[in-house]
Amino acid sequence: MKKQLLTATLAAALLGAMAPAFAQNLAIVNGKPIPKSRVDALAQQMARAGRPVPPEQQNQLKDEVVAREIFMQEARKRGLDTTEDYKNQLELARQSILIRELFTDFQKKNPVSDAEAKAEYDKFVAANGGKEYRARHILVENEDEAKAIIVSLKKGGKFDEIAKKSSKDPGSGANGGDLDWASAGSYVPEFSAAMVKLEKGQLTEVPVKTQFGWHVIRLDDMREAKLPPFEQVKPQIAQQIQQQKLAQFQDELRAKAKVE
Numbered sequence: 001m002k003k004q005l006l007t008a009t010l011a012a013a014l015l016g017a018m019a020p021a022f023a024q025n026l027a028i029v030n031g032k033p034i035p036k037s038r039v040d041a042l043a044q045q046m047a048r049a050g051r052p053v054p055p056e057q058q059n060q061l062k063d064e065v066v067a068r069e070i071f072m073q074e075a076r077k078r079g080l081d082t083t084e085d086y087k088n089q090l091e092l093a094r095q096s097i098l099i100r101e102l103f104t105d106f107q108k109k110n111p112v113s114d115a116e117a118k119a120e121y122d123k124f125v126a127a128n129g130g131k132e133y134r135a136r137h138i139l140v141e142n143e144d145e146a147k148a149i150i151v152s153l154k155k156g157g158k159f160d161e162i163a164k165k166s167s168k169d170p171g172s173g174a175n176g177g178d179l180d181w182a183s184a185g186s187y188v189p190e191f192s193a194a195m196v197k198l199e200k201g202q203l204t205e206v207p208v209k210t211q212f213g214w215h216v217i218r219l220d221d222m223r224e225a226k227l228p229p230f231e232q233v234k235p236q237i238a239q240q241i242q243q244q245k246l247a248q249f250q251d252e253l254r255a256k257a258k259v260e
Contacts, residue, residue, distance in 0.1 A: 026062055029069045038065050106249050112238040120237050121230045128183055134221040135195050136177035138162060139169040139213050146207030146214035153203060159218055168213060177218075183225060188212075195219060 025033040039061055043053050053061050080086060136159055140146050149162055160176025167173035184192040194208040198219035207214040 027066050027069075029066060030073055032069065032073070034065060034069050103246060103249075107242060107246065110245055110249075112241045112245070114234075116241055117234050117237045118230060120241060121233065124237075125227055127185070128227060129225050130183065131222050132181045132183055132225045133195055133219060134181050135179050135198075136160070136163065136218045136220060137169070137172065137179060137191075138167045138177050138216040139173075140166060140216075141168060141213050143207050143209070143214050146216050149216050150203065150205070150207070153216070153218075178220075181223075191215060191217070 024035060024037075026036045026039060027034045039058075042065060043061060046053055075081060138146075138149055138159070140149065145166075149157075149166065152162065153159060160178075163173055163175075163177030167177055169177075172179050184196050186192075187195065188210050190208055190210045194204055194215075195217055198204065198217070200219060200221055202219055204215075204217045208217060209215075
């Protein structure tokens with residue numbers, strides 16, 4: 001009776017000691033414990049790749065981790081982890097992970113401040129503020145053809161119909177020459193200079209030559225530029241600045257490295 005009691009007590013003690021270890025494991029595959037932390041690591045990896053795992057799919061993620069261990073064990077049995085190709089791929093994967101961690105660490109330690117984002121926004125406003133123009137144009141290959149179009153338009157020809165028929169600009173031609181709203185700086189200098197001199201509804205008296213050919217331009221409307229408020233574009237601006245900082249960091253590392 002005393003021996004049975006000691007045996008039961010010893011078994012309970014052993015199970016008690018093993019409980020924390022079991023609690024930390026997802027499963028045991030062929031005698032090898034699979035830590036639960038591996039599920040978290042896989043979930044983080046998928047989230048970084050833009051494929052976050054919702055709570056209802058957590059069990060599928062656990063099944064995936066167990067399956068990976070099964071397949072890994074079989075690959076090792078076959079000696080596939082000793083091949084030169086495997087070692088090279090493993091080294092490349094190790095480099096990718098470590099480099100990603102380096103860049104993530106840099107971005108955490110060098111966040112984009114509100115002041116930086118606002119300064120970049122102010123530059124954007126300065127470059128794109130002022131007036132916006134809605135113009136149409138007909139692009140042709142030679143001056144005589146452009147002059148003939150101007151004569152036709154002055155006699156009552158329909159701008160959009162002539163543009164669809166004659167314009168060499170594939171983007172606007174199909175839309176009757178419509179270039180939509182844009183700032184003057186969006187166009188090449190010769191085009192812009194001629195356009196801003198026009199009054200609403202006015203047509204260029206002479207063809208405008210640019211690197212693309214000869215243009216007949218009509219100004220349909222103008223307005224004050226409508227720019228998005230800072231708070232609306234702040235995330236995109238911050239992301240752009242962060243990418244610029246990271247690119248500069250990479251350039252600095254390359255410059256300091258001794259490559260022989």
